[in-house]
Amino acid sequence: MAAAPLPRVVTAASKMERQGFRILADLEKLPIPYQNTGVIARRSFVNASPDIVERFLRGLTDGVAFAMDPANKTAVMRSLAKGLRLPRTEDALEGYEGMLTLYQRRIYPTTEGIRNAIQILGTTNERIRSLKAENLIDDRFVKKLEQEGRF
Secondary structure, three states: OOOOOHHHHHHHHHHHHHOOOOOOOOOOOOOOOOOOOOOOOOHHHHHHOHHHHHHHHHHHHHHHHHHHOHHHHHHHHHHHHHHOOOOOHHHHHHHHHHHHHHOOOOOOOOHHHHHHHHHHHOOOOHHHHOOOHHHHOOOHHHHHHHHOOOO
């Protein structure tokens, strides 16, 4: 699982479009499975420190919930503007709106999305090409958080 800075992509794409470049593909609109928000960790670390993994995922789900709550729009846009080094908070609106459509509160790993990532990255790396998505997924922590009603 890996966290992706999608708001930067959305903002950069629009900026390039305004400069005359054409958008060839919009991930949000394509029927291509991809791994959204997630975390990558060594299995040995996960097994040795499950409490750290669980607390981290709690923080991640809290952060996603905060960002997706309309009541926090101003604070999230301010944070996006600062992180993206935008001159004005208003310039983060497009990134904010894109983030709302691309991020999900349910942070389950997707087998098909991971398979697609392996396929793409495997074109240049034989070790990645030999991986099986099913062997990379450990969703026990996410299942626990869902049972607790966190999303």
